[in-house]
Amino acid sequence: MADKIKKSNNFNMPVLSVAPMMDWTDRHCRAFHRVLTRCTLLYTEMITAPALVRGGAGHLLAFDPAEHPVALQLGGSDPAELARAARMGSDEGYSEINLNCGCPSDRVQSGTFGAVLMRAPDRVAEAAAAMIAAQPRPVTVKCRIGVDEQVPEIALPAFLEKIAAAGVARVQIHARKAWLAGLSPKENRDVPPLDYTLVYRIKTAFPGLHISINGGVDSLDAAQRHLDTVDGVMIGRAAYQRPYDILAEADARIFGSATPVITREQAARAMIDHARRHIATGGRLHHVTRHMLGLYAGQPGGRHWRRILSEGASHPDASADLIETALGAVSDHARAA
Template structure:
């Protein structure tokens, strides 16, 4: 029989050439359906889901996703190896293509739970966690980390951290090329103020040629993605993929993955969302839960402001449906 698990891993590794970062309150399942219409190949990530919420809180509904989202990875937060292993089993049962451990989020809530970026200071604990997760997983377990935190010297701690992960059996990591300051900076400030150190991340690829390493942080254009791919195995894009999704994803299948199929235009993406929107609204959902993710589709084009205004105002009205989206589309010059 064919080794389907190996085939799936190979497919996901290929998709990891370009991925959309896990972003709290942004990359939910409606956002991922929308992004998938623009790129059939890019790897999509869930918002971070905490292992305690799944194992102790019974919040398995947080793992729900649509089949059309594949390839899709789930990001877990936690620091208890046994709990993360159990959460990983749940994720595999749900059919995710990858399970990722968050070692990069700097929020106060995450720090208080002893996971996220603060785990950069406890590489042995992270190694124990990923070892337990790998033992419980039928798919690849990966890690997303920072180059360091607080007073750590990234040139010292990052290679040590990567070595620990490699020794624990991890073969694929994403590195956010900024240090996280857990004392003195807010989560928002941590996304902008600490300087980016792309050369250090590039150097890690040279030092660890057997690891599949993706770079993340401050990457906002297709040209930048292509440049980073000259040095790295993959690129993860965050806010730009959310605020200007078509600029990042619209031509990604051709430019990054060599797919010769004609990509959907922006207008075609909107129309392709109709069935998903109508099913969601018919089931009692609100239009705004979907359209909030679509506001940046026409960024930089004439009429983009009208598109955002009509969607923002109309999607919150009682009984709002796809007609609001159609009206917003008429206000855009998408030629």
């Protein structure tokens, strides 16, 4: 299998990444995560190729260069359209273009993309080849181990063989099946059992393919254990809900960086200027602070932090000073404890 992997799409391979998550990993979330980690690869939310190519939604591609390394995730199934969208992303400056073959939502299925593409490996291979030919950035694929009635031990290797032959050098595998009928998107993130050992066996079968494992990884300890077998780890909800626990020490523990670990307070203060700039352009404070609610998760004063930001940031006149107020409440709680 490995001899079918083309080398034309190789690049620097990231070891740790934060998963693309709809309604979560927007530019404000990525700005916050980048404060915590300089090395971890970040992803956009999924942006559909039709929206970019036919819907005039090019503004969705905007991002701050400070977010680098940052990748664009695309949804779609038409090779020509995906190629144009990939070129748009490349021109915008993204470091990677990723094709979503794992999302199980009804809306995505109706567009004939996402996890349903696990049933169409030839179409995915055609799309990936077109995306690679259209622009110079690496093209990657995020997928499941299978969908519905598929037998993952058969379906996943067949899928990977096709896309590897098309030039894809790196994949992110969510180690769960997706049930396209009968389970909600939320249930699809929890109910189907994880099968890490299958992904490990896939790595043995495809030694030349860079494989990141995704699904249920909730700590850096767990990430490091996976890295004994696979090439990379992609963390989703845990990185969003407990961002400091997952990301603050990632550069040191995963990438070997000697840069001092940022404190929670430093991270919060680093976001104040970002929030002020956003508000100055007509934005609202909660667009930024909703991604910061988990900064003090499990810490003394964490409830005060979350409550103050949750209740105050949605007020039309809320300013970035609210972050200072929330920090003060955390400090007061710590002194009183």
